[in-house]
Amino acid sequence: MLTYLINGLSLGSVYAIIALGYTMVYGIAKMLNFAHGDVIMIGGYVAFCSTSYLGLGPIPSTLFAVVVCTVLGIVVERLAYKPLRNATSLAVLITAIGVSYFLQNAALLIWSSNPKSFPNLVGSIPNVVIGELVIPSTAIVTVIANLLIMLALTMFTGRTKMGKAMRAVSEDKGAAQLMGINVNRTISVTFAIGSGLAAIAGVLLCSAYPTLMPTTGSMPGIKAFTAAVFGGIGSIPGAMLGGILLGVIEIFAKAYISTQLSDAIVFAVLIVVLLVKPTGLLGKKVSEKV
C-alpha cells in the first residue's frame, strides 16, 4: 500500500513537471503545445547520449539535456509558432502537431526505432530502507526535484520582473504591451523554461522507466496534458496537484483494479472532475462578457 503510494507520488511528480510546461505555455500563449511530449523524448535521448557516449556524470548530462532542450524550445518557437501569433488556435494546434511529427521522425532517423535502455542516472544514490519498506532512490530524487522546481517557479513568477511580465501577458496581452512589456520575448522565455523542464522530466521519466524510443514522450505527454487540465489549465499549483493526483490514481488503478484499464480509469476520473468543476480543480472561472 505504502509502496504504491510512493510509486504514485514519483510518477505523479514526473507528470507534474511535464504538466507545468503545458500549463505555462497555455497560460501565456493560449496554445495546446502537443509537441511538448516529444521534447521530453529528445531530453531523454540527449541525456542518454551524453552518459553513454561522452561519459558525463548524471548531473552534467542532465544539465546538458536541459540546455539542448531549452535551445530547441526557443528555436521551435521562433520558426514554427512565432509566425502564427495572430492565427486561429486550431492553426497553431496543427503546427504543434507538425512539430511533434518532425521531432519524432528526426529522432527515428538519428537514434533508430530500436529501444535504448536508459542508464539509471540516480542509481548511484542508495535506496532508503525503513523496516520492510524500500523507497527507491529514483522516487526520492523525483519528488525532491519536483518540489524544488515548484518552489523555484513560484518564486520566479511571484518575485522577478520577468515572472511578473509573464503573469501580466497571460492576463491581458494587449494591456501588457501597452505597459511596455515585450510580449514576444516573454512568450519565448516561457517556451524556454517549459522545454528545459521537459528535459528534466525526460531524465526522471527514463530513470524510472528505462526504455527509450522515439515515441516514449507521446503517452506521458498526453497524460501530463490531462493532468494540467485536471488541475485547471493555466494554473501552476493546479498542474502540480493534477500531476500528482493523476500519478497516484494511475498506480492504484494498476495495482487494485486492472493493468489494462488503468488509462481508462485515469481518463474517467478526469471526465468526472471536469463535469463537477468545469475549469479543473484550481482553475479560475472566467465569465464571458456579453
Next chain:
Amino acid sequence: MKLLSKLTKNGYQNYIIVILFFAVFQILSSTGHISNSLKGQLVPIVVYVIMALSLNLVVGISGELSLGHAGFMSVGAFTGIIVSATLQNSIPNGSIRLVFAIVIGAVFAGVIGFLISVPVLRLNGDYLAIVTLAFGEIIKNLLNITYVGLDSKGLHLSTKDIASMNMKPDGITILNGPMGALGTVKISTFFSGIVLLLLVLIVIQNLVASRCGRAIMALRDNRIAGEACGLSATKYKMIAFVTSAAIAGSAGALYGLNYSTLVPKKFDFNTSILILVFVVLGGIGNMTGSIIAAALLTVLPEMLRTFRDYRMLVYAIVLILVMIVTNNEKARDALTGLLRRFRKKSVKEGTANE
C-alpha cells in the same frame, strides 16, 4: 429522380468531384496504370475522406474541437466486423452483408456518440476537446479487453480472455482483446466506399443547408445570441455531434472490413489527430476542402516514397510550412511576390525567345 436532384442541389460540385475521382481511378486501374500499393490505398482514401467530412461537421459547422474521433471509427469498425462475421452463413452475399455491417456500425457509433455527448456538451472550448480525447482513449482501452466469440449458440462476450467465453469447440473468436480482429473476410470495395461517400455527402450537405444546420452555425458564431433567439445550444450541438459519430461509425465499418486483421490500437490519438489535420488543412467548415485534403494527404506519404526514410520528416515540414503560409500574412505576401517574379521572368524569357 426529382427527389435526387432536390437532395443534391446543395454543394453539387462535391458530388461531381467524387464521381470524377471514382471514374478516373476506375479507368486507371482497369488499364493497369496504378501501382498495387496505390490500389490498396483506394478504400482507405475513401474512408479518410468520410472521416474528414464527419469531423468537419463537428469542428467546422458546430465549432467544437473533437480530439477523439477515431474512437467512433473503432466502434463502427469492430461492430461491423462482428455483424459481418455473425451474418456470414445466413447472408452469403458480401455486398448485402456490408450494407448491414455499415448500418449497424453507424447506429452503434451514433448511440455511443449520444452517450458521450451528454457530458461532453456541458463543457466548452479546450475542456471539451480534452474530454473527447479522454473518451477516445477510454474506448480504445475498453476494446483492448473485449473478447467476442461465435458458436452455434450465438455470440459470447468476455472481458478476460478467450477461455472464459465458454464457447463450444466449434466456436470461432472474432475479437481477441489487444490482438483485435483476426481472419475477417474482406468485403469492402472501392465502389461501395464511393456510394457510402455520396450518401454521407447528401446527409451532411442537406443537414448544413437545413433550418437545423443554420441553427447549429448560428450557435457556433455566437452562442449567447443564438440562445437568446430561443435556440437550444445543447440540442443542436448534440444533433451535429451524434450525426458525426454515426458517419464516423459507418466509415469505420467500411475500414474494418477492408483488412483481414485489425487491432484496437490502430484507432488511437494519432489517428484522431490525423483526421483533424485533414479538416484544418482543407479549410475548417469547407466540405470540398476536406475531401481534397484527406485524399491528397492519404496518398502523400505514398508519393514521398522517393525520400525513403525521410518521408515522414518531409511530411511534417510540409505540414508546418502550409500552416505558416496560409496563416501568416508576411509569408503569404512573400510567396505571392515570389510567384509574381517567377511569372514575370518566364514572360520575359518568352518575349526574348521571339
